[in-house]
Amino acid sequence: xxxxxxxxxxxxxxxxxxxxxxxxxxxxxxxxxxxxxxxxxxxxxxxxxxxxxxxxxxxxxxxxxxxxxxxxxxxxxxxxxxxxxxxxxxxxxxxxxxxxxxxxxxxxxxxxxxxxxxxxxxxxxxxxxxxxxxxxxxxxxxxxxxxxxxxxxxxxxxxxxxxxxxxxxx
Amino acid sequence: xxxxxxxxxxxxxxxxxxxxxxxxxxxxxxxxxxxxxxxxxxxxxxxxxxxxxxxxxxxxxxxxxxxxxxxxxxxxxxxxxxxxxxxxxxxxxxxxxxxxxxxxxxxxxxxxxxxxxxxxxxxxxxxxxxxxxxx
Numbered sequence: 001x002x003x004x005x006x007x008x009x010x011x012x013x014x015x016x017x018x019x020x021x022x023x024x025x026x027x028x029x030x031x032x033x034x035x036x037x038x039x040x041x042x043x044x045x046x047x048x049x050x051x052x053x054x055x056x057x058x059x060x061x062x063x064x065x066x067x068x069x070x071x072x073x074x075x076x077x078x079x080x081x082x083x084x085x086x087x088x089x090x091x092x093x094x095x096x097x098x099x100x101x102x103x104x105x106x107x108x109x110x111x112x113x114x115x116x117x118x119x120x121x122x123x124x125x126x127x128x129x130x131x132x133x134x135x136x137x138x139x140x141x142x143x144x145x146x147x148x149x150x151x152x153x154x155x156x157x158x159x160x161x162x163x164x165x166x167x168x169x170x
Numbered sequence: 171x172x173x174x175x176x177x178x179x180x181x182x183x184x185x186x187x188x189x190x191x192x193x194x195x196x197x198x199x200x201x202x203x204x205x206x207x208x209x210x211x212x213x214x215x216x217x218x219x220x221x222x223x224x225x226x227x228x229x230x231x232x233x234x235x236x237x238x239x240x241x242x243x244x245x246x247x248x249x250x251x252x253x254x255x256x257x258x259x260x261x262x263x264x265x266x267x268x269x270x271x272x273x274x275x276x277x278x279x280x281x282x283x284x285x286x287x288x289x290x291x292x293x294x295x296x297x298x299x300x301x302x303x304x305x
Contacts, residue, residue, distance in 0.1 A: 126275070139228055
């Protein structure tokens, strides 16, 4: 009888402790679940934010690519301008130092002595052309005559590149 | 006698209870205290500061005055000075030799090239920094 009492109260004790353990387990589980839910929501928010940031970063990368293309185009344009200006300078040098068919270099001084009036007219025309080139370089608008010039006799021979857009040099 | 029995029952109950407590906590700890990753909130700050465009006007082109070149040779020098006198102009010529004229022409061409290059660079800068394709 005495042993049965031990067993009975032992079982009651086990059940009590088991119930407490179960209660503690559920409470802990709920707390962990709440934590997991909060962290999951945070992770989801982080994911959204990161996705938005990725889109922003992609826009920045796209813009940088456009910028690089723009820079390359600007450099190419400048190189073309430089090449054209070097060509014009070479043409000017050619006017003074052209080698004729007999292998002699043109001497503008000698020509001026022989054909004074003609060379004076040429020099004044070249000077006027050169001054007009500076005006155009500073932003002066082209005249209709300059814009429509296509023949060598019509162009400003000092700077056809900027003075006569329709003229094609061969 | 009755008190002795009750004490014994309570003792039995306590003994049963006490040895189960550590067992329950041990099992509980194994099942519920799994480490969960700590996800921290991240923050990003984006700040755009745009400069106000300068928008300076280009200077107006200068209208160049015409220069009249006079060529003087031993043959025409007297005639040139006679013409100057008859036109009421001081009989003096500021001259350059043919090489000097060539140098002057080339210097002028280089100044013109420099203006054109500078203008091109300013235009490219304006296109780059003031175009609508910026973010």
